[in-house]
Amino acid sequence: MKVLIVSHYFWPESFRINDMAAELVAQGCEVTVLTGQPNYPDGDIFPGYRALSIRRERHPAGFDVVRVPSHPRRRGNASNLARNYLASIVNMAVLGPYLLRGRRYDVVFVYATSPVLHALSAHVVATIQRAKLVTWVQDLWPESLEVTGFVRNPQVLGAVRRLVSWIYRRNDLLLAQSEAFARTIRAMAGDTPVKYYPNPGEAAFSAPPDRSQPPALTLKPGFNVVFAGNLGTVQSLDTVIDAAELLRNRPGLRFVLVGSGSRLEWLKEQVAARRLENVELPGRFPVTAMPALFEQASALMVSLVPSPIMDQTIPSKVQAYLAAGRPVIASLNGEGARVIEEAGAGIACRAGDAAALAQAVLDLADMPADRRQVLGDAARRFYDNHFEPAMLSRRLIGMFEELTRAAPLSAATRLKD
Template sequence: MKLVVFSQYFWPENFRINDLVNAILAKNVQVDVVTGQPNYPQGQTYDGYRSWKIARQNFGGATVHRLPIVPRGSGSAIRLILNYLSFVMSGILFAPMVLRRKRVDVVLVYAISPILQAIPAIVLKWIKGAKLVIWVQDLWPESLEATGFVRNRWILKAVRIVVRWIYRNADLILVQSEAFVDPVAALANREKICYYPNSADNIFSSSAAATENCPIAGLGEGFSVVFAGNLGAAQAVETIINAAELLKDIPNIHIFLVGDGSRANWIRNAIQMRGLTNVIMGGQHPIEAMPAILSRADALLVTLKDEPIFYHTVPSKVQVYLAMGRPIIASLNGEGARIVKQADAGISCPAENAVSLAEAILHLSSMSSAERSRLGENGQQYFNTHYDGDTLVTELLSHFENLLSKSSH
């Protein structure tokens, strides 16, 4: 089988697709990756790469084709739109060229925002006569509206038409959450929608990785709560800061924010203006360092805004947190909170409710270490049952084989 993966984001940027490609390669599938020049999340092209260059790399046996792209910058909506559209145009113009001598059986789109990156994959499907699989990670156009990025109803209506067209051209639509099925079915044929969840990179199940030196000073002293990942609008970071303010007179509780994003500067300013010594900006770290960071937390925090779209969403960090076997505090509504409850892996509280979040942190900190260990073990068992990476990769390849066998009959 010859597989092409379309993803605007790829290694050395930290995304789930990196580990999935490695797992697919381990099953003796030939993989080409079409991606942009790495610039997430800081918004500047990484050292050693050039924004306007077509380049080729090797990633564990996969050929990575890097296309010209406008870096996303920091905080500029215009730059972000140019970033999205430049990958679409580069993909349409250059992907058929870099893959011109290659047979392609299946094209897989890793459809985190923007789903527009599926457009050049559709063009490649037409040219190569391949099957197109879209793995939906974010609901569009709902996520544009929920994050406040687009509010104009005519633009949202136009995006909805484009998304409907994208789904119509897919042979199979995989959704990361069972709650995604109905919203996607409103724009696509339900018969070609299938639930396919995220797993977690293998490194998060490695006990050896967790014993490495922790790069963040003070983590593990007192009661440490760690939030890891994007610090953006969707994550309702204001709720974390407001909860921290309610807890600032309790000396042993510390909240570590590990990552970067569009709200990082706002957080730094809020910490300074409110005099919050209990919130520590842990910075951005490579994925290899994350198990050592997460394993030293007494609790792992996941947050989302209180928007209807996010009731359907399972943040990919939920699977990572379950795999790490640490208690989870889920400040969110809907599917993500349901999973934490079903796994009995921690405490959930309503999204964007700082008082409830502060109470949840206090409640978990008052538990015995044995009680917290039990919650962590429950989460790890739930991960092994529902999100085991090897099982899921085998399932994904069987989806591909089924598509190819249908077309051969």
């Protein structure tokens, strides 16, 4: 099976698709990745790369990475972000077919983080290759534009919806990262089949922590509730801070918010203004440091703002938390809460409800240690059965093989309504 992965983000940037590409190779696939120059999350092109270069490199896992020129994201500038996306989409569509000349692929596989418009580039390549086109939808458009407030004009949102529907209908298969995503996508996809395919856990979290080195961060004694990841607008951090304030007088209980993001400075200001000695902001650490950190946590916390699109999302940290085998506190609605409850891995409470979050923390803190261990063990079992990377890669290859055994003409080369 020859697979071309099209992704806006890729190694050495830290995204799920990195491990997936390596796992596909381990399962016997020939893989090539078409991507840009790495510059996420800080916005600057990584050392050793150049923004306007064309580059070919060999990944240590045994596959080729073909890079087109990129416009760096930089920081705090919406126009630079737009140029970053546009340059990536255009350069992959225009330069991609030339750079991949002489190669043939069975499947073009799109890792469709926001925006899904990168599937346009893949559509061009798949049409020329006469390959099957599969898009793995990680974010819903135009819903994300609307919920973040980035676009409010109904006419613009309607135009985006029509474009996304057009893209969906040019695929041979659409994969959705949650069951709720699948239902929303089907309403726009015409006769293109849609299947649920969750984000697998990262390889770094599947293995036990490396005990040959001291942990990058050592937590203080007590009941430590750890949040790890992006500290942004959709993580409902005001709810977390309000819950911490409600629990400020509980001895030995603290919230450890690990990571960085657009609301980090706001968090620092709130912790200082409210004098919250039970909130710690240690900064960002590499993914490889997370297993040792999670192992020290009394509970792992995930939170999102309440909104229709967030309710359909399974945050990617959920898989990492389950793999860690620790109890999970989920301040979520919808799909994320469903996973935690179905796994029997912890306590879910209403998104955006600080009092409910504080009570969930108290319930876990007051729970006997052996009962918390039962929750953690259930979390790991659920991970192994539903999110283990090798298992999911075998399932993906099976879907690819089923597609290639079907009608020889791909959806990318067929005229669809």
